[in-house]
Amino acid sequence: MVKAYVLIKSEPGQQGDIYTKVLKLKGVKNANAVIGMYDLIVFTECADLDNLGKMIISKIQNLKGIKDTVSCVVIEPI
Numbered sequence: 001m002v003k004a005y006v007l008i009k010s011e012p013g014q015q016g017d018i019y020t021k022v023l024k025l026k027g028v029k030n031a032n033a034v035i036g037m038y039d040l041i042v043f044t045e046c047a048d049l050d051n052l053g054k055m056i057i058s059k060i061q062n063l064k065g066i067k068d069t070v071s072c073v074v075i076e077p078i
Contacts, residue, residue, distance in 0.1 A: 014065025
């Protein structure tokens with residue numbers, strides 16, 4: 001299982017709509033609206049890195065109102 005945090009910058013006024021839509025996506029486990037450089041932080045889990053990439057690119061980044069995303073894949077501490 002591959003886990004990742006996706007940091008999202010939204011267009012003005014779109015944060016609430018994106019939050020509602022992203023929570024409905026398969027693989028999204030949690031989402032939080034935040035204040036700062038990003039507007040939302042989404043926690044995801046997918047079977048493998050390939051599926052994670054497809055989900056982020058084809059589902060999250062295609063939502064209306066998203067300006068930019070940064071993906072942070074979770075690793076085990078050394």
